[in-house]
Amino acid sequence: MKYDHDEQIIKARLSTIRTPEYDIYAEVNKKLKQNSPIINKKKLLRIAMVTCICLVLSVGVLAATVPSFNKILPIVSPEIASILQPIGMISEDNGIKMEVVAAYNDAEMAVIYLTMQDLTGGRIDESLDLYNYTLSEGALFNSQIIDYDEETKTATLRIQANGGEKMNGKKLSFAVKSFLSGSLVFDEVETGINLTDIEDVSSQTMPLNMEHVSGGSGTMFDSWEEQGTIQVLKGDEMNISLPQIDFMHISNIGYIDNKLHIQTKWVGDGIDDHGYFYFTDAEDNALDIYPSTVHFGIDELGNTKDRGDYIEYVFDLEGIDPKEVFLRGYFESNGRYTEGDWKTKFKLQSVSPEKEAECNFDFGTWELDRIQVSQIGVTLLGIGQYDEMSNPQIQVNMTDGTTQDIELSTSFSQNEKISLKYLSNVPLDSTMVESVNLNGKLIELD
Template sequence: MTAENLYEAISEISSQYIEEADIRFINKSKIWKRVLTAAACLLLCFSFSVPALAAADNSIAYELLYFVSPAFAQKLKPVREICEDNGIKMEVIAANLEGDTVNILMAMQDMTGNRITASSDLMDSYSIYTPYNQTAGCNLEKFDSETGTALWAITIDQYESKLKPGDKITFSVSEILSKKEHTEMALESIVITDIREANNFAIDPQIRGCAGYYDENDIESTPLLFPDRTGYQLCDGVTLTGTGLVDGKLHIQVKYDDILNTDNHGYAYLKNSSGEIINYNYSVAFWADNKADSYEEYVFDIAYEELADCEVMGEFWTCNNAPIQGSWQVTFPISQ
């Protein structure tokens, strides 16, 4: 199904289907970012005129209702702004403004091969320009393997200044990751009962971020393990570089290779004999000396006596191919 077919399918949704369809899509976690404010943006693309929305039954559209809210699908306004670069076409199919939220459907299709996949990722390379300060998230919702077309949902949440019908939005992308791999595994190289108090710590680590439940005192007072330079490779692009007990807390350190170009990431967790999952309390990430690789240290505040009943697990997302470079940008007006 091409991006054009996708748009036509959405626009031909029967009101009967809309009323009867269940909202069965899964809200995946989105990476949110601040929307960029711009007085004017260059329009680098071309647009097509759009016929009025039809009201014919369409089984493909009915299938799409499992991936977008039926209420949202009913209110979609056609956009049809297209931009093509490096053999990949980007199209903003439809959008709507409702209250404090702007919803946008965007498709990307490889016109020359199969570089766009079900695991494609825009990383942090996308930008959204509006006249006001806002935040936005972009999430891959559906992939059509027959045509290599991926459908993204973009959501903009507004602050005090609200977008008005007729205001323009510019959406741009500069990099696409393709063929990402997902690995979930037991970290069998870690023997819980062999873990001892750590006594070798990183000196002045260049912290790049934190996650989980923590306060500033946790981060400032937490010694971080000195990375094992050889380590134990867990999967391509991910290496276990340290374990230890620090002030009664379990620390597990993992290195992710070349994160700015691969978006390699993941996390470690514990699972006890009953199958219960024990997540880390917080994590601290810091740069390797080469400023390309990143160490992430997962901290578990769990009694030592309970550790003996646990195994260490890991879940990782990796992509060790170079990102697809390009300049994709579309500008379009928003309507209610």
């Protein structure tokens, strides 16, 4: 299957070992500043230092049992490092070692750090992309490579899993079945297409039943589904090749109902070849003009079918002067597809407790009924039809009088259950959270 720009998405292992969140040096300093004539400060200092040493040693013991944990600390921020849980679970197959190094989580979301190392060859590189992977909890996954060691052929990845329920204490299974590497990227591709040359061309079309398409995206896609049948360009009327790209070509281009249609045919062997078109101005600045897409096939008689190698990109260029915009492309092909069986089991346990409160806010198409605050951020839970155009604004109020503005990171909706995750730039001390300001309304937390 071929993926367009909107379809590129972002996919762990945890244990019950907990990293102390205790601020040793702040506590020592606080103790030293206590003004009591009864307490011997020298003795207090010795006690505090013993406590400090014990806690530091406990962290050291944890790290010692997971040697790779120390290697990952320089890659993440100091704030994230303070809440990471060492894991150190390893699975080897097909000459490749996967290690789940560390993680942090709350009840609804987990962030997992793992490494992939090729012990026998060069199948791991800086373009590594997990293709088929699963976590037994969660419904929305995102995977990205954050570091690559050329000498050891080791890639470090960050995986975010959202949409889980009560993850704390659950035994989870994480598995990788395949990954991609050897990526070839082609950006700012000159298409050589002049829109003024095709404005007056009469386009031949064919019907496409939206019940039989294999995918799609964009703002027009929902209306196409409501229509049931739409018109797309007749297949293979053209064969416009693009520089250096041999895995796809433009098979037709024209206007239908005043919208620009660009039909592409994907002919390469890559399992995840993908790409998209975009427009620039005369100074090569990318413009905010985004296509809607639909994926389909064409049979031997020239009729559309649900599976195949065609993607049609549709642009609404109303108000755009075709003489002032230029069509460019971004395309990517993966040279290697590696399969294996890497799997682990583990438990999740967040460092700090959560706070939550029941509430009742009506956002028109959906209702908010619960809010949760954890070390990771704020989760809004509700029911209805989520409207992406009306995201609530969130501010966290701390007991020391400070506030933190946090932004929406991910949204998940299934069977009218809605979960919005707002991530903090730094971990929140949930014990210090007093209330949450939601669109100007204060929600007190227990």
